[in-house]
Amino acid sequence: xxxxxxxxxxxxxxxxxxxxxxxxxxxxxxxxxxxxxxxxxxxxxxxxxxxxxxxxxxxxxxxxxxxxxxxxxxxxxxxxxxxxxxxxxxxxxxxxxxxxxxxxxxxxxxxxxxxxxxxxxxxxxxxxxxxxxxxxxxxxxxxxxxxxxxxxxxxxxxxxxxxxxxxxxxxxxxxxxxxxxxxxxxxxxxxxxxxxxxxxxxxxxxxxxxxxxxxxxxxxxxxxxxxxxxxxxxxxxxxxxxxxxxxxxxxxxxxxxxxxxxxxxxxxxxxxxxxxxxxxxxxxxxxxxxxxxxxxxxxxxxxxxxxxxxxxxxxxxxxxxxxxxxxxxxxxxxxxxxxxxxxxxxxxxxxxxxxxxxxxxxxxxxxxxxxxxxxxxxxxxxxxxxxxxxxxxxxxxxxxxxxxxxxxxxxxxxxxxxxxxxxxxxxxxxxxxxxxxxxxxxxxxxxxxxxxxxxxxxxxxxxxxxxxxxxxxxxxxxxxxxxxxxxxxxxxxxxxxxxxxxxxxxxxxxxxxxxxxxxxxxxxxxxxxxxxxxxxxxxxxxxxxxxxxxxxxxxxxxxxxxxxxxxxxxxxxxxxxxxxxxxxxxxxxxxxxxxxxxxxxxxxxxxxxxxxxxxxxxxxxxxxxxxxxxxxxxxxxxxxxxxxxxxxxxxxxxxxxxxxxxxxxxxxxxxxxxxxxxxxxxxxxxxxxxxxxxxxxxxxxxxxxxxxxxxxxxxxxxxxxxxxxxxxxxxxxxxxxxxxxxxxxxxxxxxxxxxxxxxxxxxxxxxxxxxxxxxxxxxxxxxxxxxxxxxxxxxxxxxxxxxxxxxxxxxxxxxxxxxxxxx
Numbered sequence: 001x002x003x004x005x006x007x008x009x010x011x012x013x014x015x016x017x018x019x020x021x022x023x024x025x026x027x028x029x030x031x032x033x034x035x036x037x038x039x040x041x042x043x044x045x046x047x048x049x050x051x052x053x054x055x056x057x058x059x060x061x062x063x064x065x066x067x068x069x070x071x072x073x074x075x076x077x078x079x080x081x082x083x084x085x086x087x088x089x090x091x092x093x094x095x096x097x098x099x100x101x102x103x104x105x106x107x108x109x110x111x112x113x114x115x116x117x118x119x120x121x122x123x124x125x126x127x128x129x130x131x132x133x134x135x136x137x138x139x140x141x142x143x144x145x146x147x148x149x150x151x152x153x154x155x156x157x158x159x160x161x162x163x164x165x166x167x168x169x170x171x172x173x174x175x176x177x178x179x180x181x182x183x184x185x186x187x188x189x190x191x192x193x194x195x196x197x198x199x200x201x202x203x204x205x206x207x208x209x210x211x212x213x214x215x216x217x218x219x220x221x222x223x224x225x226x227x228x229x230x231x232x233x234x235x236x237x238x239x240x241x242x243x244x245x246x247x248x249x250x251x252x253x254x255x256x257x258x259x260x261x262x263x264x265x266x267x268x269x270x271x272x273x274x275x276x277x278x279x280x281x282x283x284x285x286x287x288x289x290x291x292x293x294x295x296x297x298x299x300x301x302x303x304x305x306x307x308x309x310x311x312x313x314x315x316x317x318x319x320x321x322x323x324x325x326x327x328x329x330x331x332x333x334x335x336x337x338x339x340x341x342x343x344x345x346x347x348x349x350x351x352x353x354x355x356x357x358x359x360x361x362x363x364x365x366x367x368x369x370x371x372x373x374x375x376x377x378x379x380x381x382x383x384x385x386x387x388x389x390x391x392x393x394x395x396x397x398x399x400x401x402x403x404x405x406x407x408x409x410x411x412x413x414x415x416x417x418x419x420x421x422x423x424x425x426x427x428x429x430x431x432x433x434x435x436x437x438x439x440x441x442x443x444x445x446x447x448x449x450x451x452x453x454x455x456x457x458x459x460x461x462x463x464x465x466x467x468x469x470x471x472x473x474x475x476x477x478x479x480x481x482x483x484x485x486x487x488x489x490x491x492x493x494x495x496x497x498x499x500x501x502x503x504x505x506x507x508x509x510x511x512x513x514x515x516x517x518x519x520x521x522x523x524x525x526x527x528x529x530x531x532x533x534x535x536x537x538x539x540x541x542x543x544x545x546x547x548x549x550x551x552x553x554x555x556x557x558x559x560x561x562x563x564x565x566x567x568x569x570x571x572x573x574x575x576x577x578x579x580x581x582x583x584x585x586x587x588x589x590x591x592x593x594x595x596x597x598x599x600x601x602x603x604x605x606x607x608x609x610x611x612x613x614x615x616x617x618x619x620x621x622x623x624x625x626x627x628x629x630x631x632x633x634x635x636x637x638x639x640x641x642x643x644x645x646x647x648x649x650x651x652x653x654x655x656x657x658x659x660x661x662x663x664x665x666x667x668x669x670x671x672x673x674x675x676x677x678x679x680x681x682x683x684x685x686x687x688x689x690x691x692x693x694x695x696x697x698x699x700x701x702x703x704x705x706x707x708x709x710x711x712x713x714x715x716x717x718x719x720x721x722x723x724x725x726x727x728x729x730x731x732x733x734x735x736x737x738x739x740x741x742x743x744x745x746x747x748x749x750x751x752x753x754x755x756x757x758x759x760x761x762x763x764x765x766x767x768x769x770x771x772x773x774x775x776x777x778x779x780x781x782x783x784x785x786x787x788x789x790x791x792x793x794x795x796x797x798x799x800x801x802x803x804x805x806x807x808x809x810x811x812x813x814x815x816x817x818x819x820x821x822x823x
Contacts, residue, residue, distance in 0.1 A: 020388065023089040026061050027082050033066035045071050046148035054092075055119050061089070064118070068111045068143075075142040078107055081393045088112045090388040091366040096208050096379050098372035098389045100396060102490050102535025105368045109204050110140040112366065116202045117149050117170045121364070125173045127206040128215070130155040131465065136206070137173035144171060154178050160196060167198045176211045177220065180358045184222040187351045187613065188720070188793075190713050192621050200362040208367030209375040209524060212383060216355040217598060223326070224350045224794025232287050236337050238269040239291040247292055256292045287330075294334035298327075301438040304335065305460055309342070311335050314437065314459045321459045349727050350720070350794065356382055356599060357606040370531050374524035377592065382599050398511075398534025401543040403519075405576025407565040412547035413443065415569065416517060417450050419545070420478060424452050428509040429477040431491065433529040434458075434517045435551075436482060443517065444480045457481040470496035473512055475505055491532055511539035518550040519580055521587040546580045548572070553579065556586040604752055605730055608759050612723050615763070619715050626704075626711035628767070629774045636775050642701035702781050710784035714777065715770045717791055722766040729758050 040048060049067055052060040065085050073079040080088075084104045087097045091112035099105050113123045127133045137153035144151045152166035154174040163182060166172050182197040189195050205211050246262030249255070258266065258275075266288055267273050275285045298304065304313050305321065311332065312321045326332040326344070333343040359365055365385060372379070372387045379385040404419075406412040416432070423430050434440040437458045444456045457468045457479060472479040474495030493511055494502030506512075512533040520526055526544065533540030547553075548563060557579065565572050572579070619625045630637040637643070702710070733754050777789040786792070 020086070020090075022058075023086050026058055026089060027065060027085050029059070029062035030065035030069070030085070033063050034070070036063075037066040037070035040067075040070070042074065042146065045146045049114075049118055049147050052118065054115055064115065065089075068114060071146040072107060072111070072143050075146050076107075076139065078104070080104070080107055080111065083390050083393045084108045085111070087368060087390045088115065090390070091204060091368065092116065093388075094364055094366050094385070095388040096205075096367045096369070096372045096385050098387060099368055099370060100392045100535075101370045101531035102538075103390070103392055105206065105370075106136050106139065109206060109368055110136075110143055112204055113171045114144065114147055114149060116204075116364075118147075122198065122201040123171045123204060124179060124200070124202070124362075125171060125204045125206060126176050126179060126211060127173065128210045129175050130157075130178065132206065133173040133175050133178075137171075154182070163196045167196060176205075176215055176355060176358070180220040180353060180355070181222065183358060183361075184220060184351045184353060187222075187616065189620060190716060191709065195620075202364045203359060203362040203366070205359070205365065205367030206369075208369040208379075209371055210369070212355065212359065212367070212385075213375045213378050213595070216382070217594060219352050219354045219602070220358065221352040222350045224348060232284075233337065234270065235284070235287045236291045236295075236334070238266055239288060239295050240338070241269075242292075242295075247296060249296060256289075256296045258288070258292070290330045290334045291338075293331055294338045298331070298335055299438070300339070301441065302436045305437060306339055306341070307460065310344075311339060311341065312459070348724060349731070350724050351609075352727060353609065354598070354602045354606065356602065357609065359383060360606070371524045371527045374522065374527065378595055382595065392537075394537030396534050397537060398530070398540040398542060400530060401541065403544045403546055403577050403580060405572040405580055406545070406547045407549075407563065407570040407572060407576075409547045409549040411565075411570030412517075412545050412550075413446060415571070416443065416515065416545045417446050417452070419543075420447060420515060421450050421452050423513050424476065424478055426509060427475045427505075428511075428513050429473050429475065429493075429506060430479070430513045430515060431472055431532055432478070432480045432515045432517065433532075434480060434482055435520075439517060440480050440482050447478065447480070452478055454478040454480050473506060475502065475509070490535055493538055507539060510541060512541075514540065514542040516542070516544035518546050519544060519552050519584050521552055521584070521591055523584060523588070546576070548576070548579065550580075552587055553583045556583040556590070600748055601734060601751060604755065608726070608755070609723075612719065616716065616719060619712055619719070623708050623711075625715040625770075626708040629711050629715070629771065632767075632771055633774050640702045640707055640779055641704070700781055702779060706781055706783055707779065710777075710779045711774065713784055713786065714773045715767070717786060717793065718766040718769040718773065720793075721769075722762045726755075726758060726762055730755050 045067060049064065052064050052067075054061045054064045065088075068088075069080050069085065081104065083099070084107055087099050087103075087105070087108035088111035090097045091109065092115045097105075097108070099108065109125060113125060116123045125133070125136065127136065134153045134155050137151055141151050149171060150169040151171040151173070152162075152169040154163050154166045154172065156178060158166065158178075166174070167182075179197070186195050186197050242262060242265065245259060246265050247256050247258055250257075263275055267275055270284070273280055273284065275281065275288065300306065302314070304311050306312070307321075313326065314321060327335065336343050360383075365383065367385070369375075373389060376387045379387060404415060406415060420430055420432065432443065432454075434443060437460060440456050440458045444454050447454050455468055455471075455478070457465060459482065461468075468479060468481075469491060471477055473491040473493040477495075491512055492498070492503070493506040494500075494504075514530055514533045516526060516529050520529075530542040533542055563572065563575070563579070565576075567573070733751060773786070773789050773791065777791075778785040
């Protein structure tokens, strides 16, 4: 039964034999060109590659494969296996390729990048984190150099010039967050020269399921600083003293609400107030709700860690610190107050983009991962991508043991410690995969009590990841890790010293033993953890320990009576395995529903964002803003430029029955019309320029290029302001839209109706306000002073960690309830 879901995903999304025979034929033909490539001088590879037409001619593709195989052998001492060349060919065709852990996806991706560049494209290799992006760019650079292809990486530490240089390269490596936030930050540019991110072309996505599926549930959000109220310490003190009877947490752990008893407690503790009065319902009650969210929903070492005097969020899908990310709506400051730390600025959303929209910008997308088939339906449905399965170079001989399921968490932990102690005594290295920081530290504590020393890898020491993972395969090593677990890196048996004897010794011991402390919400994530063992034909073992108190069970199964173990150690046997697999299948259905709802609700917002981006780029790169404002505000334009308005020009025309001598003095040949018109709009008499010091001075004309930039900044300010307000409106509607279903309305239809109506007013509102600012702001030959019109842009930006799964009130909850109905 455990394989049913995998089979379903395979049927829905996989095309494991898709055009593979053609790829294999090209690889076979490449063998005929091996001697030719071997005889080339190093400096000849680039010229030979330029001659090839790998888009249309299979024969040229075969020569290309021979070239890259020889080049990789010389440049980075790696000679690609046939399966790596096969993967590269499928990447060139635009597939997501599934290649097992340790099969060399990094090299396959680099070969595909070279191929795309030779076809005239610019390539972004997108990964899950900065470490992998930087490592792979440096590792593959000698290979790219052979072909005269430039390569750079962007990371969190890159400054603006480094980013420009990286994006100007033929191949750019970067994490999905960094590339996405560069796209968002470009939406703050005030001149074309400020743009950093180039027009997207080809994306090769490493760890594609993590980027396109796991990361896709959390949108990338750029925020700017705003002045907000400081959290009330008295309210937090009251909330911190609440008892369980004072509040209720929903089944999904997403919302916490006051009970009647809780409301009475808070009202009394705050001096006998009425929380629901007009005075308090929009202020005090809101602060109470935020404080409860911080105290009872967000757990230290699960949702965040405290380090260096600050609160740092943990990215749930990667187990790492989410750099420069915060919670919105005052929650960040509330958590800081809860932890006794100084409060940082709050903020408002400036712009947001989903991963689907970010990747959708690229005309061509391909990717690679070790667990693609299980995500095949998401790839197909949300990205129109297909999966090609690449066989391993050597068969997988890892032993995957049956799950060990227990009635309680305590019995499960006791069993894990006993099992690890037994394995450790043989010298076989053990990697233990946990779900969060707290669990990793708790398990390490119990192992230590049992006399088993271990190394912990989690968000608190993620900077040491490479060092810890390098030794995780050494004899006697016990590594306790969150799901960061070195994904994208290989755990070498015997340790980092590349000692053949040490490697062979660990082989004899059975290779790496992987222990999971509980099933994830999808079998795909379990497979990722299992994949740490058994790389490139190495032996290995994997086993999962679960309990009926694990989150995957409590969130997805409901029992009339809790199952009772017939065994003294609390083990549940085959019945327990069946329950775990049922729970996981429901969780997978819920996850697919969440993805579908996220996609459905964001699709229209993404289309609206595209309209705003197109409008913004037009304003940024042309004189559209000035042309529009000059047309709408001709008098102000004339005042600033010294030109006459159309009405003034019409007034100055001579009447047919008036004598020529009646023409204004300033219209006679040789008169400086500019000075005259400036005097006119400044309110002075052009015939009395020597009237004296009491007259108002003439206004200096603003050069057109300066005025054009001023108009650009004005229109962009109000367009950006209107878009930020629209996003806030969208957020409010989406948060409450489920209530529409109570009135028998379609929440999705109603959501679309409301945000379409709101968006229809956006352009007109933005332009009307831009006209007002154009009339009132100080505009001089030095530029526009928006501050004089009390308009201020955020000088500080950061990113938000938000949960975009606000749609689980529909089909997802129904799926979660099915088992409870029948048991």
